[in-house]
Amino acid sequence: MKLSSLLLHQLFLFISLLFPGLFPSVQSSYHDYSDALSKSILFFEGQRSGFLPQDQRIGWRANSGLSDGWMYNTDLTGGYYDAGDNVKFGFPMAFTTTMLAWSVIEFGDLMPPNELRNALVAIRWATDYLLKTVSQPNRIFVQVGDPNIDHSCWERPEDMDTARTVYAVDAPNPASDVAGETAAALAASSMAFRSVDPGYAETLIRNAVQVFQFADYFRGAYSDNSNIRDGACPFYCDFSGYQDELLWGAAWLSRASQDNSYLSYIENNGKTLGADDNINEFGWDNKHAGLNVLVSKEVLEGNMYSLQSYKASADSFVCTLIPDSSSSHIEYTPGGLIYKPGGSNLQHATTISFLLLVYANYLDRTSQPVDCGNVMVAPSSLRMQAKKQVDYILGDNPSGLSYMVGYSNYFPQRIHHRGSSLPSVKDHPELIACKEGSIYFNSTNPNPNVLVGAIVGGPGEDDVYGDDRVDFRKSEPTTYINAPFVGVLAYFAANPNPI
Numbered sequence: 001m002k003l004s005s006l007l008l009h010q011l012f013l014f015i016s017l018l019f020p021g022l023f024p025s026v027q028s029s030y031h032d033y034s035d036a037l038s039k040s041i042l043f044f045e046g047q048r049s050g051f052l053p054q055d056q057r058i059g060w061r062a063n064s065g066l067s068d069g070w071m072y073n074t075d076l077t078g079g080y081y082d083a084g085d086n087v088k089f090g091f092p093m094a095f096t097t098t099m100l101a102w103s104v105i106e107f108g109d110l111m112p113p114n115e116l117r118n119a120l121v122a123i124r125w126a127t128d129y130l131l132k133t134v135s136q137p138n139r140i141f142v143q144v145g146d147p148n149i150d151h152s153c154w155e156r157p158e159d160m161d162t163a164r165t166v167y168a169v170d171a172p173n174p175a176s177d178v179a180g181e182t183a184a185a186l187a188a189s190s191m192a193f194r195s196v197d198p199g200y201a202e203t204l205i206r207n208a209v210q211v212f213q214f215a216d217y218f219r220g221a222y223s224d225n226s227n228i229r230d231g232a233c234p235f236y237c238d239f240s241g242y243q244d245e246l247l248w249g250a251a252w253l254s255r256a257s258q259d260n261s262y263l264s265y266i267e268n269n270g271k272t273l274g275a276d277d278n279i280n281e282f283g284w285d286n287k288h289a290g291l292n293v294l295v296s297k298e299v300l301e302g303n304m305y306s307l308q309s310y311k312a313s314a315d316s317f318v319c320t321l322i323p324d325s326s327s328s329h330i331e332y333t334p335g336g337l338i339y340k341p342g343g344s345n346l347q348h349a350t351t352i353s354f355l356l357l358v359y360a361n362y363l364d365r366t367s368q369p370v371d372c373g374n375v376m377v378a379p380s381s382l383r384m385q386a387k388k389q390v391d392y393i394l395g396d397n398p399s400g401l402s403y404m405v406g407y408s409n410y411f412p413q414r415i416h417h418r419g420s421s422l423p424s425v426k427d428h429p430e431l432i433a434c435k436e437g438s439i440y441f442n443s444t445n446p447n448p449n450v451l452v453g454a455i456v457g458g459p460g461e462d463d464v465y466g467d468d469r470v471d472f473r474k475s476e477p478t479t480y481i482n483a484p485f486v487g488v489l490a491y492f493a494a495n496p497n498p499i
Helices: 005-018 033-046 090-110 113-133 176-193 198-217 226-232 243-257 260-269 288-302 305-321 346-365 379-394 434-442 479-494
Strands: 139-144 166-170
Touching: 033 113, 033 479, 090 113, 090 139, 090 176, 090 346, 090 479, 113 139, 113 176, 113 198, 113 479, 139 176, 139 226, 166 226, 176 198, 176 243, 198 243, 243 260, 243 288, 260 305, 288 305, 288 346, 305 346, 346 379, 346 479, 379 479
Parallel strands: none
Antiparallel strands: 139 166
8 A cells, every 4th residue: 555745754754753862853843933933824815804005925815804993883894704704703812912912922023024024914904903992081892793603604704694783891890801802902912012102002002002001900700791791601601700810911011011000919919819829820811920021021130029029920930831840730641732622722722821921031041940849940941842842733744734834845724714714805796694604604615715824723632623613622823822922023033043
């Protein structure tokens, strides 16, 4: 029986992962991190809502959602669809924006000039929309689109005929989580734009201050409002509480504005807002690990010893990731991927890799290792941990599959994404109505439109990935999987063999 080259490739990788010493060259396998960086940013153009510009590079997309906001007689066009559907969820979009901006703040100087420009364009597509969501006093728009109706259809965003319901929170009703994350996004983005567009940066920080006041004054979770719950849940409910977003928003405002009152806020409210809780999580819902790493910069570089507890939590988080540490308890797949249950697992791999690189940089500036009790962990070890995750995602895994669409010659073909899986409006200009798209959803054919740069949810705890459009937990890309990976890839493109 003749084995295909693909099967041989998979067999080679499987053996090399089982027996690392057998093929030494595999351990230093080559990845084109610069190519992956370009594609990770390009992905966001495929997620755009609104009126697309002439320099739109993903050509199978077209204008969509042009009437968004009409229910409130306001303009809510623009922004990003969060994943493979046609809904604009404010909570994960704001987190995506924060992570894109943080990527530029920490690693933008390592990016080629054209990719830095593309990254800033990706940020601004989000911040222009977020500014619209906070443009009315004592009100924040948190979502556009009814997900229950949207998810019952399989149609292109350009064909949308589902209800574009607008979800708004008016004072004194609370939205501390979305408002706090929006404040973080606008504050971080103001730093990203400060040197290239100071006027826009000033607009962003001014609005960040105002929306944080809304978040802090009217405390509570946005998904606890009766008019929001059915639209936000179970998709982007606030499961972990709103308190972390208040600290997160204040931390970013402190860094962006240099206003010491925000540092005082973090110091004085840490205990009451649960700064010591859930320290090993970081994602669109739970900000604790990211908060601790961010605030640690003040401790390490500014000698802010009153915030030492945040650094202690950041150290504790790092120690859970180190296999040799006595406090290690993060689960890994047999192939070496960080694994947490719940679906869309690669969101954990990309966010944690990002935090490892950022924290390594902060520690390096003060020549400090992390004390994990039975082992001292140097910044170089953190970088190597991150690199293992990145290389796994790009193809060094038991399947030999790149989980980034369009990177390498072997990547997912049937991603859970409406626009990618349906014929483009350029190839099929006639309307494809709500239920007419079902044949494309159920088809076993590869998607006709390649969403270059999209990172899918990823394999299960056994490293198995079935490339099945129906299995959205594994095959659906999201903006918040990609956003931190932009910074991670910028680092490795400039430092392919870190020390």
